[in-house]
Amino acid sequence: MQAAYDALHALLGERFTTGASDRALHGQSESHFADMPPDGVAYPQTTAEVAALVSICAAHGLPVIGWGTGTSLEGHALAPHGGITVDFSRMNAVLQVSADDMLAVVQPGVTREALNTELRATGLFFPVDPGANASLGGMASTRASGTTAVRYGTMRSNVLALEVVLADGRIVRTGTRAPKSSTGYDLTGLFVGAEGTLGLITELTLRLQGQPDGISAAVCAFDDMDAATQTVIMTIQSGIPMARIEFIDATFVRIFNARHGTDMPEKPHLMVEFHGTPQGVREQAESFGNIVADMGGSAFQWAEQAQDRARLWSMRHNAYYAARAAWPDAYAITTDVCVPISKLAQAVRETADDIAASGIPGPILGHVGDGNFHVLLLPHRDDPAQMAKAAALAHAMADRALRLGGTVSGEHGIGMGKLRYMDREHGAGWDVMTSLKAALDPHGIMNPGKLLRQP
Amino acid sequence: MQAAYDALHALLGERFTTGASDRALHGQSESHFADMPPDGVAYPQTTAEVAALVSICAAHGLPVIGWGTGTSLEGHALAPHGGITVDFSRMNAVLQVSADDMLAVVQPGVTREALNTELRATGLFFPVDPGANASLGGMASTRASGTTAVRYGTMRSNVLALEVVLADGRIVRTGTRAPKSSTGYDLTGLFVGAEGTLGLITELTLRLQGQPDGISAAVCAFDDMDAATQTVIMTIQSGIPMARIEFIDATFVRIFNARHGTDMPEKPHLMVEFHGTPQGVREQAESFGNIVADMGGSAFQWAEQAQDRARLWSMRHNAYYAARAAWPDAYAITTDVCVPISKLAQAVRETADDIAASGIPGPILGHVGDGNFHVLLLPHRDDPAQMAKAAALAHAMADRALRLGGTVSGEHGIGMGKLRYMDREHGAGWDVMTSLKAALDPHGIMNPGKLLRQP
Numbered sequence: 001m002q003a004a005y006d007a008l009h010a011l012l013g014e015r016f017t018t019g020a021s022d023r024a025l026h027g028q029s030e031s032h033f034a035d036m037p038p039d040g041v042a043y044p045q046t047t048a049e050v051a052a053l054v055s056i057c058a059a060h061g062l063p064v065i066g067w068g069t070g071t072s073l074e075g076h077a078l079a080p081h082g083g084i085t086v087d088f089s090r091m092n093a094v095l096q097v098s099a100d101d102m103l104a105v106v107q108p109g110v111t112r113e114a115l116n117t118e119l120r121a122t123g124l125f126f127p128v129d130p131g132a133n134a135s136l137g138g139m140a141s142t143r144a145s146g147t148t149a150v151r152y153g154t155m156r157s158n159v160l161a162l163e164v165v166l167a168d169g170r171i172v173r174t175g176t177r178a179p180k181s182s183t184g185y186d187l188t189g190l191f192v193g194a195e196g197t198l199g200l201i202t203e204l205t206l207r208l209q210g211q212p213d214g215i216s217a218a219v220c221a222f223d224d225m226d227a228a229t230q231t232v233i234m235t236i237q238s239g240i241p242m243a244r245i246e247f248i249d250a251t252f253v254r255i256f257n258a259r260h261g262t263d264m265p266e267k268p269h270l271m272v273e274f275h276g277t278p279q280g281v282r283e284q285a286e287s288f289g290n291i292v293a294d295m296g297g298s299a300f301q302w303a304e305q306a307q308d309r310a311r312l313w314s315m316r317h318n319a320y321y322a323a324r325a326a327w328p329d330a331y332a333i334t335t336d337v338c339v340p341i342s343k344l345a346q347a348v349r350e351t352a353d354d355i356a357a358s359g360i361p362g363p364i365l366g367h368v369g370d371g372n373f374h375v376l377l378l379p380h381r382d383d384p385a386q387m388a389k390a391a392a393l394a395h396a397m398a399d400r401a402l403r404l405g406g407t408v409s410g411e412h413g414i415g416m417g418k419l420r421y422m423d424r425e426h427g428a429g430w431d432v433m434t435s436l437k438a439a440l441d442p443h444g445i446m447n448p449g450k451l452l453r454q455p
Numbered sequence: 456m457q458a459a460y461d462a463l464h465a466l467l468g469e470r471f472t473t474g475a476s477d478r479a480l481h482g483q484s485e486s487h488f489a490d491m492p493p494d495g496v497a498y499p500q501t502t503a504e505v506a507a508l509v510s511i512c513a514a515h516g517l518p519v520i521g522w523g524t525g526t527s528l529e530g531h532a533l534a535p536h537g538g539i540t541v542d543f544s545r546m547n548a549v550l551q552v553s554a555d556d557m558l559a560v561v562q563p564g565v566t567r568e569a570l571n572t573e574l575r576a577t578g579l580f581f582p583v584d585p586g587a588n589a590s591l592g593g594m595a596s597t598r599a600s601g602t603t604a605v606r607y608g609t610m611r612s613n614v615l616a617l618e619v620v621l622a623d624g625r626i627v628r629t630g631t632r633a634p635k636s637s638t639g640y641d642l643t644g645l646f647v648g649a650e651g652t653l654g655l656i657t658e659l660t661l662r663l664q665g666q667p668d669g670i671s672a673a674v675c676a677f678d679d680m681d682a683a684t685q686t687v688i689m690t691i692q693s694g695i696p697m698a699r700i701e702f703i704d705a706t707f708v709r710i711f712n713a714r715h716g717t718d719m720p721e722k723p724h725l726m727v728e729f730h731g732t733p734q735g736v737r738e739q740a741e742s743f744g745n746i747v748a749d750m751g752g753s754a755f756q757w758a759e760q761a762q763d764r765a766r767l768w769s770m771r772h773n774a775y776y777a778a779r780a781a782w783p784d785a786y787a788i789t790t791d792v793c794v795p796i797s798k799l800a801q802a803v804r805e806t807a808d809d810i811a812a813s814g815i816p817g818p819i820l821g822h823v824g825d826g827n828f829h830v831l832l833l834p835h836r837d838d839p840a841q842m843a844k845a846a847a848l849a850h851a852m853a854d855r856a857l858r859l860g861g862t863v864s865g866e867h868g869i870g871m872g873k874l875r876y877m878d879r880e881h882g883a884g885w886d887v888m889t890s891l892k893a894a895l896d897p898h899g900i901m902n903p904g905k906l907l908r909q910p
Contacts, residue, residue, distance in 0.1 A: 143636075154635050156644070166887070171883070176793075176795075177861065178827075179796065179826055179827075180600055180609050180866070181864065183864050183868070183876075183881070184888050185649055185653075185888045185891060189641045190644070194640055209694075233555075277735075280735050283732055341556055342556045407633045412637060414638055425638055426642075428627045429642055430639070432895065435894045439890045439894035440887065452639075
């Protein structure tokens with residue numbers, strides 16, 4: 001081990017450390033996993049350094065774990081087998097913005113907010129918005145999505161090309177700057193969502209979108225959850241090109257009112273946004289408004305100005321932290337299921353019934369236009385019975401998503417948290433993943449303990 | 456070999472044949488490749504039969520080649536190493552249409568036109584339109600796209616889930632019916648575009664689109680090619696959601712006028728289609744019209760009625776056959792490059808200059824909204840000097856696409872025809888593809904001779 005550390009020090013100088021505080025920091029996660037620190041932390045500045053450090057780790061059989069901002073929710077960046085965490089915070093340059101080709105080339109440590117700040121003067125933006133100010137390398141690795149995926153797609157459709165360092169230190173470039181290609185296996189698509197188990201992403205070419213001329217956002221209330229979710233189903237089926245359509249339940253509304261001084265009625269709400277031409281946005285809002293009215297929803301409360309919209313979505317994005325703050329003694333279990341749109345109302349209703357019966361706080365929200373929703377389960381941390389019940393609730397949600405033809409994760413990924421469902425969701429497909437992993441990382445050094453069948 | 460044939464006969468009865476006419480039929484292609492017939496042809500009716508026949512082939516080391524409608528342009532379905540061609544024409548059932556989830560489940564032999572006929576009453580349609588009435592299994596395997604990809608994406612984004620028979624006879628299901636997922640490697644995306652080299656697709660779950668309330672189509676003429684391609688670049692950069700934006704050069708216009716009795720001016724044209732609400736379509740047409748006028752293009756000639764639009768696109772789809780008929784003594788070489796949109800005008804201009812200098816007929820058209828265009832090179836078949844020049848022109852196009860940051864195939868694929876460019880386009884990425892291939896098909900029985908580095 002010391003030989004590996006010596007080689008890493010020789011390569012990176014002070015940018016490789018085995019110090020306790022760096023290790024501790026990179027052994028934590030935002031979710032409910034125990035701390036699992038790595039043996040050392042590297043802060044590379046170039047792809048060549050990443051390739052060299054992976055080669056050193058490969059030579060010594062040391063695990064390699066990528067680290068963006070640490071906002072993953074399924075323990076993706078923990079080090080259950082030790083090894084070296086590669087922190088990309090010093091590879092945070094926007095390398096190129098091509099307004100003509102509507103794309104940006106970035107290093108993996110750039111966060112989505114930093115990129116959008118950089119793009120402000122161009123009239124373009126990067127649409128994928130998981131809430132957290134995550135790094136783009138991390139977002140690609142977990143196939144992140146969030147509030148705008150209903151309109152602009154997930155990371156899968158917004159990453160055009162990648163540079164990746166493989167487990168043996170080889171540097172591979174996937175994709176081109178052309179909008180499409182039919183030249184062999186879609187390696188870009190393979191590395192997006194691979195959670196760092198096939199290689200480390202060292203550069204991304206991202207599709208950008210033009211800022212729409214017209215944007216408007218609104219909230220509306222419903223007397224019950226079913227009316228809200230049925231409204232979503234009808235809206236998606238009618239093809240209205242919603243830019244955002246988010247569900248929040250009455251509990252989240254209560255939390256928001258208390259925390260942010262809003263005065264929304266304590267009922268289930270939809271938070272929506274329309275993008276298009278000014279006239280197009282009016283048409284969309286009118287079509288959506290007709291469905292809302294048919295379902296007994298309230299009139300829209302509009303967020304007229306840009307800062308009103310920013311406040312609205314900031315409130316939504318901070319929902320997780322707001323709920324945790326509202327139950328300071330609770331342990332937080334984040335769930336993330338995604339069902340076919342026709343099953344959304346049933347899935348939410350049955351989930352809400354289970355939560356009500358359990359007596360455990362479990363506010364619900366979701367990117368419901370994709371059939372994707374989350375419950376934040378908040379059992380009291382010192383109550384083993386509540387903890388067991390919460391685990392059972394989370395399990396029932398995953399089980400229900402699979403029964404309804406859906407998936408156990410819409411956007412958070414597998415990491416260490418959802419390995420138990422992979423066999424049921426994928427069957428022989430999980431074996432195929434394991435074969436692909438063995439082909440590209442035969443010694444299993446890339447982010448071990450995650451996503452794949454464990455040896 | 457006889458043992459394998461006996462087993463296949465026992466499995467499929469008369470639906471397995473080694474007869475000369477079936478073999479000959481499956482040894483031809485629509486492009487310029489020599490005939491390469493298989494040793495036998497199988498016509499399975501179920502996934503179980505496909506799995507059993509692949510297992511028999513695996514046991515005897517026999518190549519397995521998938522066959523849809525035989526419309527591939529790069530020799531994908533030829534049998535350069537013999538083996539068994541699996542003709543999916545008897546697996547042509549639309550298994551399910553879910554209007555609620557806007558998806559269809561189909562067998563691989565269903566053609567895109569058959570699916571759209573089946574969908575007519577639902578108000579939904581399947582948008583991917585490569586021109587040929589190809590099978591959906593084949594379209595997935597070559598990652599087909601075509602005229603509507605600029606709006607609706609390629610097969611990559613329109614296939615939600617697959618059932619695949621692997622080289623060892625295992626049956627794997629990929630994806631779910633939920634609109635998105637973050638549960639491991641994107642196997643669906645890996646099999647789409649794999650050209651049958653990783654397995655045989657036996658079932659597809661496809662995303663459907665709602666028929667837009669408003670559709671309008673038009674053509675407009677430009678004095679020169681550059682004005683037309685610059686119009687495309689500006690249109691795409693301005694974010695007008697074109698449903699189709701196709702370029703045809705003056706030569707194709709002359710061919711169309713002669714063959715179809717149209718009276719378009721013999722100049723470069725754009726053929727366009729708008730989808731949306733009636734008001735939205737008007738807005739789009741107006742925005743596009745402003746760009747056309749700025750670039751000196753003509754007023755639109757509208758295709759008002761559905762049958763006018765059908766005639767327009769049928770003319771476009773038959774361009775390949777029309778050009779071949781116009782030069783009956785020519786050998787036809789179809790090219791297919793795709794460049795970043797900002798490089799479109801340069802790529803088309805330089806290509807046109809090369810063709811003019813060569814003296815060989817080479818009409819140009821393309822799905823230019825994606826940066827994708829084709830030249831149909833038509834050297835006289837008995838003129839070796841023209842044949843050599845045509846090959847050099849095709850090579851120069853591929854070379855230019857790579858230099859401009861693009862790809863050697865936008866939609867036709869690699870097959871046998873473009874192997875020579877894989878190293879330059881992908882470098883180490885091609886080795887990665889070869890590793891993945893070896894992992895899933897260690898004995899190399901799935902469609903050998905295509906896409907991958909050849910042993």
